Amino acid sequence: MSNRIVLNTISHHGAGAIENIVPELTARGFKKAFVCTDPDLLKFGVPQKVTDLLDKSDFAYEIFSDVKANPTIENVQSGVKAYLGSCADCMVAIGGGSAMDTAKAIGIIINNPEFADVRSLEGVAPTKNHAVFTIAVPTTAGTAAEVTINYVITDVEKKRKFVCVDVNDIPEIAVVDPDMMSSMPKSLTAATGMDALTHAIEGYITKGACAISDMFHLEAIRLISANLRAAVNNEPAGREGMALGQYIAGMGFSNVGLGIVHSMAHGLSALYDTPHGVACAIILPTGLEYNKTVAGARYRAVGKAMGVGGIDSMPEEEAIEATIAAVKQLSADVGIPANLQGILKEEDVQFLSESAFADACCPGNPRDTSVEEIAALYRGLM
Structure with missing residues (x-):
């Protein structure tokens, strides 16, 4: 290939x-x-x-x-x-x-x-x-x-x-x-930064991932994890690290695709005008849980890039959960909501699920999915 x-x-x-x-x-x-x-x-x-x-x-x-x-x-x-x-x-x-x-x-x-x-x-x-x-x-x-x-x-x-x-x-x-x-407010810095992290992680586990994109994505994950909190506080070093990290993530995912997190986030932005980065950040842990059965072996490298201590010696299941926990913690630290309560309406779930399944990002997801499974993921976030 x-x-x-x-x-x-x-x-x-x-x-x-x-x-x-x-x-x-x-x-x-x-x-x-x-x-x-x-x-x-x-x-x-x-x-x-x-x-x-x-x-x-x-x-x-x-x-x-x-x-x-x-x-x-x-x-x-x-x-x-x-x-x-x-x-x-x-x-x-x-x-x-x-x-x-x-x-x-x-x-x-x-x-x-x-x-x-x-x-x-x-x-x-x-x-x-x-x-x-x-x-x-x-x-x-x-x-x-x-x-x-x-x-x-x-x-x-x-x-x-x-x-x-x-x-x-x-x-x-x-x-x-x-x-x-430098003039970005904290909320926008957090949302766009988590979008960049989602690009890097989804790009790393997507079906189309390759050696070159892996190199970009792991370095992007490292830079974003190390600098996002500081960037939210408008520290110059954090801004510079995030500027580079998000660009490197783009070098990767643009060439190999994304996955279900982005396909689900697109519908929320279109229907409710939810900021794209916020939608991605909320859905990302759920997407990682969903994909761990087929892509979990790659999560250890993600966690290591995020700075999870001792992850090299953890059993695979423990490394998977530690990586997901690190993503949740970073999201919480920069003020992202934990779920879609107050955003997602039950009467829209079917339409959103069909839209997400038809989205161009969906085929790149490491785990094959369906409208019904996507609907269950949305409902789990309500």
């Missing part, structure tokens, strides 16, 4: 990395940037750290911020229209997964107009051309959308999210600067 690895052509990491944005654009002869961000970031002046650099260099740009936390088909359509009217020739996406996912969809449709029906991008769409040249600048340490070949769009009409997987959507350049993440 062969394995394919797709990564950014170039990535810049560390404090001050945003200083590379203008030189990267001008070196390629671009003249005007379409800056895709979200309204909350705009309100708090976060994109200004980048636009100030564009202004200083007299590099033209236009800002687009019609982006929801769970970006919709309508957001993408508005963005395509705005891009076409802007005379821009490149994009700079600034934000978390919402802004970067919107930018990916816009960029794909601009260069592949036959996919103007956003729903046609679901799954693995046969696009022919790479998306508009994009520099992605994350402001959260979680989604790793700046290095993945995936994006997620919400279909409001059908009350569901759909996952798009396309090697043509990956940003050519990622600029991962922890200073861009």
